Amino acid sequence: MKKFFNKFKSCFEQSFDSDSLNSLARKHLFVQRKSVLDGKKFLELLLFSERDTKLQSLEDIAFDFSQYYGMNISKQGLQERFNDAAVQFLAAVLQEQLKRNSIDAISAENAYRFDKILIKDSTRFKLPQQFKEDFKGHGGHGIDSQISIQFEYDLIAGGVADLNITPANRNDQKDSKETLMGIDPNCLYLRDLGYVSQAYIERIEECNSYYVNRLNTKWTVLDTNKHPLDFVKIEKQLNKKGLRYLEIDIFLKKGKKLMPSRLIVEQVSARTYSERISKAERAARSKGYSLSDDYRAKTKLTMIITNLPKEWANAEQVRKTYSLRWQVELIFKTWKSQLKLNRIKPVKIQRFKCQLMAKMIWIIINRRLLAAIESEPDKEGKPMKLSEWKFFKVVMRMSQKIRKVIFHGHHLETWMESLFTTARKRCKTELKKGKNNKEEILSIFLA
Structure with a gap:
């Protein structure tokens, strides 16, 4: 236990060392000569002031500063400190925290087949309209300004692999494309369908890593004889034999390249099928086309693909493994309920960015604590x-x-x-x- 505390103490001291923080602040021109508010004090104020920023005023932050440091700062002075330099400083602190988040000071050793098991997803929420120049919405429903938080974490170590704040119009597919080079060898990746492209699957194969994802129904899927897979026949086979699920060896076609994979198909509930087909029929009518039998068959199925060897995980185990991805939804729920992440009021854009990044830093600190205790x-x-x-x-x-x-x-x-x-x-x-x-x-x- 003492060894554990000593390691974690070292981790904290490195993360919140005054000299290091103030050096970062000077580098990004945040620290001003003779200022009472240096980099460390600024970070502290943002981390530990009122969580619900919709209820927080500049007066509240200034009062908090005077209570802890016995020094005064005016509302106007505080407002001026929320500037581009402050945003750059907080962004640098956030990146430093992400670098340290592997928690080598705690324990990275494991007996798993993989170095990491990584789950990635995103959460979005609406922002005040005045933020639309910095955070554009995805369009539709009158949402002009919206933010997306891309989050990836390691199930084995408990650490945060990626935490990125972007406008909502940078969708998951674009994120996947721009982060392909971040895929590491000997890892297992679990991602929502929005991130899954053929380039993503190809990159994982090139890195000798592994994936468990849903199948994009628009892809060309071939059987082992290199013939297009007949989903109508598969759906009938499940019905006829009363099977819960079926596993098929397949090829995913990308241009002239064929990528071997395993496909696990399972029938969805009648309710899920009804919701899917109703939505698809409305879209088809609005665009003047009819749904094919192949498409209708696909809507009756949940389809998971993986390149995990069969001796590592059978079809049932693959299905259970994919269910791990839903844990990220519980994490997002925690952020919104406990940290009031999505409660935003119209303020100076730099103030909003600083307060949001401070909450991201708080998340990393506490996930590190959680992982430390679990270790x-x-x-x-x-x-x-x-x-x-x-x-x-x-x-x-x-x-x-x-x-x-x-x-x-x-x-x-x-x-x-x-x-x-x-x-x-x-x-x-x-x-x-x-x-x-x-x-x-x-x-x-x-x-």
Whole structure:
């Protein structure tokens, strides 16, 4: 336990060292001579002031500053400090946190077949219209300004692999295309269909990595004889034999290139099919065409593709593995409910950006804490898995203690021991009957 605390203490000291933060602030021209508000104090104010920025005023931030530092800053002076230099400084701090987020100070060792199991998705929310020049909406429904947060995390280490703030009109496909070179060898990638392109599949193959994704129904899919797959026949076969699912060896065609893959097909519920086909028929009528039998058959199926070897995961295990992707939705729900991420009021654009990036930094800090606590085995030598929702709720209540520990040198080891004990007692993941267990699914990939 002492070794664990010493490693984490070192991690914190590196992340929030005054000299390092103020050096970054000077580099990005944020620190002004004789200013009472340096880089470290500015970061602290944004991290630990009122979480709900829709309720927060400049007066509130200025009062918080005077309470902690015994110095005064005017509302006007504070408003002036929310500038482009401040945005660049916070962006640099965020990137530094992401670099350290691999948590080599905690434990990166594992017995899994993969170096990382990476899940990526995005969440969007509407912004005040005055932000539309910086954050354009995706169009439709009168949404002129909207933001997208791209998030990727590692299921094994618990760390954040990517956390990027973009306008909503930069969709998931564009993100996938622009981040292809970030795909690493010997990793397992789980992504929503919006990120899945043939170039993405090809890049994973080139890097000797692995994917579990839904199939894009517009792709050309061939059987092992290199004939187009007959989805009408497949759907009838499932019905006739009363099968829950069916696995087929296939090729994905990209130009002249054929990429071998495994396809797992499963019938959807009658309700899901009804919703899918109704939506497709409305679109077809509006554009003046009719739906093919092949398309109708596809709407009755959930189709998952993977290049995982069969000896590593059978069809049922592949299906369960894909279900892990839905955990990211719980993470987004936690952010919005606990951090009030989507509660935004019209303010100076630089202030909005600084406050949002501060929340991103807060997320990284607390996911690092969560991963650190989970990395320590319990009395029986088993890993402890915590609920992200419960954990964030606990640290929100302890935020002022965290503030004193990080920024004011208050007994880090004593506080971490208290957090460690509290989290293990109050934040355990509750296993629900009939639900897929993350730990059981991950155990599939133990080498």
